[in-house]
Amino acid sequence: MNSFNTIWAKGRGDRATWLLWGLAAAFVAYTFATGGYLIAVLQFALIYTVLVTGLNIFMGFTGQVSFGHNAFAAIGGYSSAVLTTTYGWEPLPACLLGLAGALACALVVGYPVLRLRGHYLAMATLAIGLIVYEVAVQWQSVTQGYMGISGIPPIGIGSFTIASDRALLVFLMIVAALAMLSAAGIRRSRLGRAFVAAAGSEDAARALGIDVARYKLTAFMISAAYAAIAGSLFVHAVGFVSPEVFGLPMVVMSFTMLYVGGIGTIAGPALGAIIISVLPESFRTFKDYQDLAYGAALIVILIYAPRGLASLPELSARWRRRSA
Amino acid sequence: MISTATTTRILEVEGLSARYGHVEALRPVDLHVDEGELVAVLGPNGAGKSTLMNAIMGLVPTQGRVRFRGREVPRRAPAAAAALGIVLVPEGRGIFAPMTVAENLELGAYLLNDRHEYARRHARVLAMFPRLKERLSQTAGSLSGGEQQMLAVGRALMSEPKILLLDEPSLGLAPRIIEEILQKLGELNRQGLSIILVEQKAPLVLKLAQRAYLLSVGSIAAEIDPRTIKSHDELVQYYLG
Amino acid sequence: MYQFRWISGLLLGGTVALSGMSDARAQDAYKIGMSAGLTGYAATVDRAWRDGVEVAIAALNAEGGIDGRKVELVVEDNRSEPQDAVTAYRKMISSDKVRVFASGCVSAGNFAAAPLVARAETPMVLCSILPQQPDQVKWAFTTIPPPRFEVETRLEYIQKRTQIRKIGVLHDPSPYANAQKAAAEKEAKDYGLEIVGVEQYKTDDADLSVQIQKMYAAGARAIIKIGLGGTTLTAAKNIKQLDLDMIMLTSLEDIAVFRPVAEVLGDKFFFVASPSQVYDGLEDSPLKTEIGKFLKPWRAKYKDRDPNWAGRGWDAVMLIAAAARKAKSVEGPNMRDALESMDNFQGTTGLYHMSATNHQGITENPLLLATITGGQIKVVK
Numbered sequence: 001m002n003s004f005n006t007i008w009a010k011g012r013g014d015r016a017t018w019l020l021w022g023l024a025a026a027f028v029a030y031t032f033a034t035g036g037y038l039i040a041v042l043q044f045a046l047i048y049t050v051l052v053t054g055l056n057i058f059m060g061f062t063g064q065v066s067f068g069h070n071a072f073a074a075i076g077g078y079s080s081a082v083l084t085t086t087y088g089w090e091p092l093p094a095c096l097l098g099l100a101g102a103l104a105c106a107l108v109v110g111y112p113v114l115r116l117r118g119h120y121l122a123m124a125t126l127a128i129g130l131i132v133y134e135v136a137v138q139w140q141s142v143t144q145g146y147m148g149i150s151g152i153p154p155i156g157i158g159s160f161t162i163a164s165d166r167a168l169l170v171f172l173m174i175v176a177a178l179a180m181l182s183a184a185g186i187r188r189s190r191l192g193r194a195f196v197a198a199a200g201s202e203d204a205a206r207a208l209g210i211d212v213a214r215y216k217l218t219a220f221m222i223s224a225a226y227a228a229i230a231g232s233l234f235v236h237a238v239g240f241v242s243p244e245v246f247g248l249p250m251v252v253m254s255f256t257m258l259y260v261g262g263i264g265t266i267a268g269p270a271l272g273a274i275i276i277s278v279l280p281e282s283f284r285t286f287k288d289y290q291d292l293a294y295g296a297a298l299i300v301i302l303i304y305a306p307r308g309l310a311s312l313p314e315l316s317a318r319w320r321r322r323s324a
Numbered sequence: 325m326i327s328t329a330t331t332t333r334i335l336e337v338e339g340l341s342a343r344y345g346h347v348e349a350l351r352p353v354d355l356h357v358d359e360g361e362l363v364a365v366l367g368p369n370g371a372g373k374s375t376l377m378n379a380i381m382g383l384v385p386t387q388g389r390v391r392f393r394g395r396e397v398p399r400r401a402p403a404a405a406a407a408l409g410i411v412l413v414p415e416g417r418g419i420f421a422p423m424t425v426a427e428n429l430e431l432g433a434y435l436l437n438d439r440h441e442y443a444r445r446h447a448r449v450l451a452m453f454p455r456l457k458e459r460l461s462q463t464a465g466s467l468s469g470g471e472q473q474m475l476a477v478g479r480a481l482m483s484e485p486k487i488l489l490l491d492e493p494s495l496g497l498a499p500r501i502i503e504e505i506l507q508k509l510g511e512l513n514r515q516g517l518s519i520i521l522v523e524q525k526a527p528l529v530l531k532l533a534q535r536a537y538l539l540s541v542g543s544i545a546a547e548i549d550p551r552t553i554k555s556h557d558e559l560v561q562y563y564l565g
Numbered sequence: 566m567y568q569f570r571w572i573s574g575l576l577l578g579g580t581v582a583l584s585g586m587s588d589a590r591a592q593d594a595y596k597i598g599m600s601a602g603l604t605g606y607a608a609t610v611d612r613a614w615r616d617g618v619e620v621a622i623a624a625l626n627a628e629g630g631i632d633g634r635k636v637e638l639v640v641e642d643n644r645s646e647p648q649d650a651v652t653a654y655r656k657m658i659s660s661d662k663v664r665v666f667a668s669g670c671v672s673a674g675n676f677a678a679a680p681l682v683a684r685a686e687t688p689m690v691l692c693s694i695l696p697q698q699p700d701q702v703k704w705a706f707t708t709i710p711p712p713r714f715e716v717e718t719r720l721e722y723i724q725k726r727t728q729i730r731k732i733g734v735l736h737d738p739s740p741y742a743n744a745q746k747a748a749a750e751k752e753a754k755d756y757g758l759e760i761v762g763v764e765q766y767k768t769d770d771a772d773l774s775v776q777i778q779k780m781y782a783a784g785a786r787a788i789i790k791i792g793l794g795g796t797t798l799t800a801a802k803n804i805k806q807l808d809l810d811m812i813m814l815t816s817l818e819d820i821a822v823f824r825p826v827a828e829v830l831g832d833k834f835f836f837v838a839s840p841s842q843v844y845d846g847l848e849d850s851p852l853k854t855e856i857g858k859f860l861k862p863w864r865a866k867y868k869d870r871d872p873n874w875a876g877r878g879w880d881a882v883m884l885i886a887a888a889a890r891k892a893k894s895v896e897g898p899n900m901r902d903a904l905e906s907m908d909n910f911q912g913t914t915g916l917y918h919m920s921a922t923n924h925q926g927i928t929e930n931p932l933l934l935a936t937i938t939g940g941q942i943k944v945v946k
Contacts (some may be wrong), residue, residue, distance in 0.1 A: 035659065036655075036659040036660055037652065037655035037656040037657075037658070037659045037660055039655075040651060040652055040655040041652055044648060044651075044652070137738050138738065140743070145738055145740065145743065146672070146673065146738060146739050146740045146743075147672070147676075147697075147740040147743070148647075148672075148673055148676055148677075150676050150679065150680075150696055150697050150698050150701070151697070151698045190430075190434075193423065193427050193430060193431055193434075194431070194434065196420055196422060196423050196427075197420050197423070197431050199420075199422075200418075200419070200420035200421060200422065200423070201414070201418040201420070203378070203383055203414055203418065204414050204417075204418025204419070204420070205420075205431070206381075206383060206402040206403070207381055207383065207402055207406065207411065207412040207413075207414055207418070208406060208411070208431055208432060208434055208479070208480075208483065209402070209403045209406030209407060209434055209435045209483065210403070210431070210434050211403050234648075238647070238648070238651055238677050238680075239677075239680040240647065240673075240676050240677040240679070240680070242647060242673040242676065242677075244645075244646055244647055244673050245646075245647050245648065245673075245677075247646075249644070249646055264422065281652075281656075284641075284656070290642075291604075
């Protein structure tokens with residue numbers, strides 16, 4: 001269990017850890033109670049938590065890089081949108097088919113692409129995202145191009161739908177929590193150790209008999225599955241999808257969340273997703289200077305917590321030791 | 325030449341060469357290791373010692389043949405080599421820094437699917453390196469250099485190798501620590517484990533090794549009997565040719 | 566602890582700042598919300614729209630507002646992205662308590678927000694195309710003319726004023742361009758014209774000569790170009806380099822974009838213009854009077870900046886003001902009903918005929934075709 005704790009917060013600044021989580025919980029409770037548009041902000045943050053948690057499995061645990069996970073979110077999102085609106089499917093089977101589609105795509109694309117490393121892998125994955133975006137624009141008979149698809153029903157099973165904002169918020173909190181728990185489970189499993197081993201030293205892992213190529217592909221597919229689920233959640237939450245939803249800004253956003261939150265940790269993706277979603281809202285009153293203030297805040301965070309917010313408790317513990 | 329008529333060979337390497345692109349990193353090499361033997365591979369920096377180890381393991385593209393107890397070892401398939409019982413402790417140790425000591429050891433037995441056998445090996449490794457036992461839940465990255473090397477060896481032992489390949493275990497360690505590690509290796513060898521030990525610091529290993537190969541610029545320059553090397557100067561002569 | 570305190574302070578501060586923005590003055594002012602792409606791909610158009618809306622609100626407030634209430638504008642940047650638009654709309658509905666929206670031209674953003682705007686029973690007057698779902702259209706109105714008008718103006722000119730009978734259509738993949746392309750394909754034969762080629766391009770293409778040559782080879786002697794931005798100049802340069810005997814007629818846009826195009830193609834270049842863009846050449850009419858009311862403060866503030874998109878913004882605010890006066894209520898459903906009754910409303914773009922079945926008010930084609938000769942804009946139709 002000790003090892004689990006280390007992974008969870010990467011440190012033992014217990015008081016600080018609890019404070020951070022208490023603060024997050026207080027914010028969620030506040031939003032939940034007062035309602036208002038912050039609920040929407042939080043809903044997006046939770047959907048991003050799922051996406052970034054998946055990305056973290058591939059980038060944080062397995063030490064690879066992908067600029068193309070928006071492609072898998074798009075496959076999930078468009079499957080849900082098209083199947084529920086055009087063909088009248090239930091959201092759940094539509095989501096599952098999207099998931100299967102994303103997995104198949106990740107398998108076919110990952111097999112050749114994952115032979116690449118570093119910058120080449122980054123470029124190749126970036127291309128996947130751009131290609132899927134282009135398909136969403138051009139395949140008008142199915143995706144309606146830039147017009148987008150509207151009238152996507154809310155999430156639900158049968159006659160039970162999650163229509164109210166608060167219910168959706170609770171549902172997304174459960175999904176995000178499941179995403180984090182499953183990621184923690186993967187990290188602690190045999191599979192997760194193989195991922196981290198491949199990230200540490202590919203040769204050393206191979207010399208121990210670990211089939212690195214296969215595990216990289218597995219990590220790629222698992223993270224694609226998280227992205228597909230996030231994509232489906234997104235279109236059901238908003239009720240509309242167009243190619244822009246899954247464009248490059250999504251990639252930039254998820255990277256920012258991953259690094260600000262803390263890459264390779266379990267809590268990092270959730271912390272990053274919430275902070276990066278809420279931060280611009282805190283600066284909305286700055287009007288034209290909103291982006292400037294947001295950028296400055298990001299720089300400050302990355303200077304003082306270079307390994308992400310999840311490492312803050314560790315930093316504060318070190319600070320206390322030094323001053324003690 | 326030393327007579328090997330009465331012993332059986334655990335590893336035979338025939339015409340093994342390796343190239344990175346157009347650069348020939350290892351010219352065709354022949355060598356062999358007998359059951360229970362500790363063989364040293366000596367040579368200066370850049371002689372191709374690490375490439376030779378990686379080539380035997382199948383980590384780099386090679387030509388030539390490697391036989392393990394008479395069976396052909398498939399090339400470019402390190403997992404298959406590991407399954408046969410050939411295990412490499414790579415140069416720079418290759419420990420997984422963000423993982424705990426316990427997790428590193430578990431990865432050593434990655435191919436094993438037997439809880440009892442696992443527990444037995446785990447206990448044996450911790451008995452050999454008691455210091456690892458105290459540090460099981462620490463991240464491997466927080467260990468000292470010597471402890472990391474012990475972990476690297478311990479991790480390799482978790483797979484119960486038949487032959488252990490060690491690539492410069494003394495790198496970056498204090499003399500006292502090197503002594504301790506070499507002593508453990510000698511102990512393992514006396515228990516019957518075959519070992520190939522790659523080293524730059526020749527005098528350290530010549531006391532331990534039954535035979536030694538001298539590697540220079542990508543090929544075997546000489547096979548020597550450590551007992552015949554009387555002084556450091558004599559070895560230097562070998563190096564210089 | 567320093568870093569930690571910093572972050573917590575930030576979080577708490579943000580929360581307090583947000584909750585502090587209560588609706589203390591909401592009772593006094595009549596709040597109009599706007600989700601606009603002030604940054605991102607729609608920035609040029611949406612900034613012009615916002616500036617037009619601001620000029621109109623200033624004019625309204627100078628006359629005492631709407632029935633004695635000051636009009637206040639809440640603008641949120643949606644970065645031309647649907648997700649940001651959803652957040653912006655929700656913020657304006659729940660925190661700012663805006664009564665009506667005068668939102669920008671990012672279709673995807675308006676579509677994404679349409680369900681929640683309908684749920685909040687808040688009407689919106691847009692400069693994008695209308696959402697597709699019936700329950701959402703109910704709450705949305707637009708100031709833009711149907712896409713086919715831009716096409717019809719050009720088809721009519723080709724039919725009546727030239728000998729050309731074979732034409733090509735060159736368009737980008739945006740929804741508005743696609744709608745125009747569809748209209749052209751449907752209506753060309755009504756004008757005795759044959760479309761011999763339809764080619765698509767991307768807004769960042771640096772060369773269109775392949776598409777243009779294909780259409781020319783098929784016999785097209787006029788190109789109907791549909792889509793905004795630098796590609797118009799690219800197409801003009803390609804036509805000139807290839808030395809093709811063909812004319813190009815482009816869609817409505819900021820006239821500043823067209824001046825360099827006219828330098829390349831000269832009298833072979835035509836563009837669709839809205840009345841406000843060619844104000845000085847208009848005959849006296851109620852339309853010209855209304856445009857004049859808008860252009861006076863606009864030119865005072867922005868000199869000769871293009872008035873097209875800003876004029877739509879002006880129209881949106883004036884429509885909202887007229888509806889609010891008529892409804893004598895700021896409640897959403899009443900406002901919506903009043904907007905639906907805005908028939909024969911004179912705007913700067915044309916005459917609006919809003920009704921329960923038609924939320925796209927412009928039903929008679931107000932658009933003109935113009936050309937630039939010797940630096941002077943000349944209306945040819």
